[in-house]
Amino acid sequence: xxxSDKVAAVEEIAQKLRDSNAAVVTSYTGLSVAQLxxxxxxxxxxxxxRVVKNTLTKIAANEAGIxxxxxxxxxxxxxxxxxxxxxxxxxxxxxAKDNPALVIKGGVLDGKAxxxxxxxxxxxxxxxxxxxxxxxxAMKGKQTQAAQVFQALPSKLVRTVDALRAxxxxxxxxx
Numbered sequence: 770x771x772x773s774d775k776v777a778a779v780e781e782i783a784q785k786l787r788d789s790n791a792a793v794v795t796s797y798t799g800l801s802v803a804q805l806x807x808x809x810x811x812x813x814x815x816x817x818x819r820v821v822k823n824t825l826t827k828i829a830a831n832e833a834g835i836x837x838x839x840x841x842x843x844x845x846x847x848x849x850x851x852x853x854x855x856x857x858x859x860x861x862x863x864x865a866k867d868n869p870a871l872v873i874k875g876g877v878l879d880g881k882a883x884x885x886x887x888x889x890x891x892x893x894x895x896x897x898x899x900x901x902x903x904x905x906x907a908m909k910g911k912q913t914q915a916a917q918v919f920q921a922l923p924s925k926l927v928r929t930v931d932a933l934r935a936x937x938x939x940x941x942x943x944x
Contacts, residue, residue, distance in 0.1 A: 775825060782821060782829035782847075791854035791878040792847050793861055793888055794840040799870030805846075808871065811860040815852020821845055836882050840874040854878055858892035 786792055797805065797820065809818045823841040830837040850857040865871045873885045883891070894900070 779825050779829045782826055783832040785849045786830060786833040786835055789849040789851055791850040791857065791876060793857065793876035794837060794874045795846050795848065795861065796843050796872040796874055797846045798844045800868060804868055808864050811864050812848060812857050813860060816848050816850045816857040818846060818848045821847050835877050835880065837877065855891060855894050858888050862889055862892040
């Protein structure tokens with residue numbers, strides 16, 4: 770690779786790292802071209818899977834202010850995630866279950882380094898949409914409870930006033 774090509778490759782990788790929410794570093798030794806194509810499809814539209822050169826990626830990561838050096842050994846490919854990182858992590862985890870040649874080495878999420886185990890934990894989370902739906906449901910439930918409390922106060926006041934009137938009526942009738 771000519772020097773100008775290397776400079777362009779470093780700049781491209783650094784830009785992808787800066788533009789991504791997350792990046793997952795994997796080892797792909799033993800996967801066929803067809804399997805890599807299948808993996809790219811399983812990641813969805815918000816992730817791009819690229820085979821990278823370790824030395825160029827180290828330089829690009831340093832330029833982007835990201836620490837990936839410990840994961841850049843052996844054959845390396847990076848999944849650059851611009852959308853929901855949980856979806857991409859699930860895609861990688863599920864593909865790795867069916868294809869043990871794919872090994873998740875680690876990565877970075879919003880500038881924070883992640884180990885392979887942390888990425889697997891991320892994959893175990895529910896998707897962003899499901900979590901937001903659960904949050905909305907919990908908030909709606911709390912609003913319903915608050916409305917019931919607010920409705921109970923006036924009706925309790927009315928029952929108390931009625932009970933006082935009835936008691937006064939009984940006392941007035943006894944005289």
